[in-house]
Amino acid sequence: MAETVTITDLEGGVRLITLNRPQKKNALTGAMYDAMREALAGADASENIGAVVFGGQPGMFSAGNDLADFMGGAAGGFxxxxxxxxxxxxxRTRTPMVAAIDGIAVGIGATLSLHCDLVYASPAARLRMPFVELGLVPEAASSYLLPLRVGRLKATELLLLSQPLNADEALALGLVNGVLPADMLLEQAIAQAAKLAALPRGALAASRALIRGDQAQVEAALEAEARAFDAQLRSPESQERLAAFLSRAKPASSA
Structure with missing residues (x-):
């Protein structure tokens, strides 16, 4: 069986994290989350890795959580x-991160990019954050980071109304750095990551911290969301919405 997350260390100090579950539109399982977490922690601990790139399969970045897997392991809550x-x-990752988004990026597939230092998309990119639709709340500090990027009113559309964004809209809002043909997308992301990896590490780390701002605020928002997410996950309305979603047996998606 193929690995659902492939970790490849490339020349130039770049670690490529590839989501490799195309039959489920790269919906994320617990094992996939663990693999990505270990890859990021390992990058921070390595003297050889200077940047990380997130990529998916052609036409699909990630459909978000695999809800069946998530609910099956949800006894301990979020x-x-x-x-x-x-x-x-x-x-908390200190290593610069770059995302290459081709096709769907739903839920965490979209909010993950808010933590990346550079983000590139193909014309087929579609970002959507349907948390409230499922009786849940935003995660990954998106309730804090997204309003900073796009303003409170636009963030309300995206997070409460689950308004989808295409690549050009994401570019106009400053959520991606550029839109490239699909066959050039990963090459560009890796090239930019290699440029980051080649910079003086101390100056890069200090500059990155200044650009990103108050880390404590990000982590505080993340933890507040986690508590609210956990409470909502146990709520009747969320249980009803999630059960209805799963009963429709859609191929993939979500929070």
Whole structure:
């Protein structure tokens, strides 16, 4: 069986994290979250890795959580989930991160990019954050980071009304750095990551911290969301919405 997350260390100090579950539109399982978390932690601990790139399959970045897998392991709630462990690591990772988004990026597939230092998209990119639709709340500090990027009113459309964004709209809002043909997308992301990896490490780390701002605020928002997510996950309205979603047996998606 093929690995659902492939970790490849490339020349130039770049670690490529590839989501490799195309039959489920790269919907994320607990094992996939663990693999990505370990890859990020390992990058921070390595003297050889200077940047990380997130990529998916042609035409699909990630449909978000695999809800069947998530609900099957949800006895301990969101607070004990591999998803939250990954999100915490994502927010704390010191190694620069770059995302290459081709096709769908739903839920965490979209909010993951808010933590990346550079984001590139193909014309087929579609970002959507349907948390409230499922009786849940935003995660990955998106309730804090997204309003900073696009303003409160636009963030309300995206987070409460689950308004989808295409690549050009994401570019106009400053959520991606550029839109490239699909066959050039990953090459560009890796090239930019290699440029970051080649910079003086101390100056890069200090500059990155200045650009990103107050890390404590990000982590505080992340933890507040986690508590609210956990409470909502146990609520009747969320249980009803999630059960209805799963009963429709859609191929993939979500929070």
């Amino acid at each position: 607070s004990a989930s591999p998803a939250l462990a990954f999100i915490r690591q994502l927010a």
